[in-house]
Amino acid sequence: MNILASEWLKVRTVRSTYLNLALSLGGILLGLAIxxxxxxxxxSAPPHQRARAAVAELEEVVVIVPQLCMGILGALAITSEHATGMLRTSFTVVPRRWPVLTAKSVLVGLLGLLAGTVTVFGTYTLSRFVIGDRFSGVYATPFLERLPTLVTTSLSVPVFALLGLGVGAILRSTAGAVATLVGLAYVIPMICGNLPEPWSERLGSVMIGALPRQITGADLTNSVYGSLLSPSAAAAVLTAYAAVPVFVGTLLLRRRAA
Structure with missing residues (x-):
């Protein structure tokens, strides 16, 4: 508990934590504007255009904002201490090292869960209110039917936070960790979408953006991602995105000098 309290003190006394949380919640305003x-x-469109008009579920669009922000927060939780040398002090007090990264994982995971839940559910609520029954009733689905996908979409945010922490521990570089996160969120999905079949479908199915809907078994017909995984396989892949980098980072922290 002392280690957790110490790490919480570090997290809440730096401005980057509040900036990333504020930007994450700013996704709600972005969703409202859209x-x-x-x-x-x-x-203002004529009837024949209204009949063909479509809009995506906006909470699934703007979730990338808290994903990236919390991923950056997770990376900074470890890379900033590498840069300042504070990590050596932490490891002097806690020579076994792994409890330090465990405490950081708990904190950034909880912050990611908070940011993700508020942003996703806030965006959904406001978008449903503004859009109403427009666009062929995209927001007419009962809330309880949408709830599983909203929950899994929210969970993708703490996954990004832990992914950022793990990659930061592995690379020891904020720039490298951020580049990796951007690549996973933007670049690789675009590359996968332009690959010939069956590789586009196969690789698209394991992208983070595809996993929340696959976990709930929701329709991905009009998605840019694939949908080849079963709900249990999708849940396992989503868990691996968070657990594997943190595990590898922990091993490297134990073997390398701070």
């Missing part, structure tokens, strides 16, 4: 613009365009 919903408002889409509703206005729909209302």
């Amino acid at each position: 919903a408002w613009t889409a509703a206005d365009m729909y209302d």
Whole structure:
């Protein structure tokens, strides 16, 4: 508990924590702006265009904002201490080292869960209110039917936070960790989407963005991702995104000099 309290003190006394949390929650405002613009365009469109108009579930669009922000927060939790030398002090007090990374994992995971839940459910609530029954009733699905996907989408945010922490521990570089996160969130999915079949479907199915819907068995027909995984396999892959980098980072922390 002392280690956890010490790490919490570090996290809550740096401005980057509050900045990343604020930017994450700013995703709600982004979703609201998109919903408002889409509703206005729909209302001003002629009937034949309204019949063909479509809009994505906006909470699944803006979730990338807290994903990246919390991923960066996770990376900074370890790379900033490498840069300042504070990590050597932590390891002097806790020579076994792994409890330090465990405490950091708990904290960034909880912060990611908070940011993800508030952003996803906040965006969903406001988008449903603004869009109403427009766009062929994209937000007309009952809340309880959408709840599993909302929950799994929210869980992707702490996964990114832990992924950032693990990659930061492995690379010891903030820039390298951020580049890796951006690659997983933006670059690799775009590359996968332009590959010939069956590789586009196969690789797209294991991208983080594809996993929340596959876990719940939701429809991915109009998604840019694949949908080859069973719910249990998708859950295992999502867990691996968080657990494997942290595990590897822990092993390297125990073997390398701080």
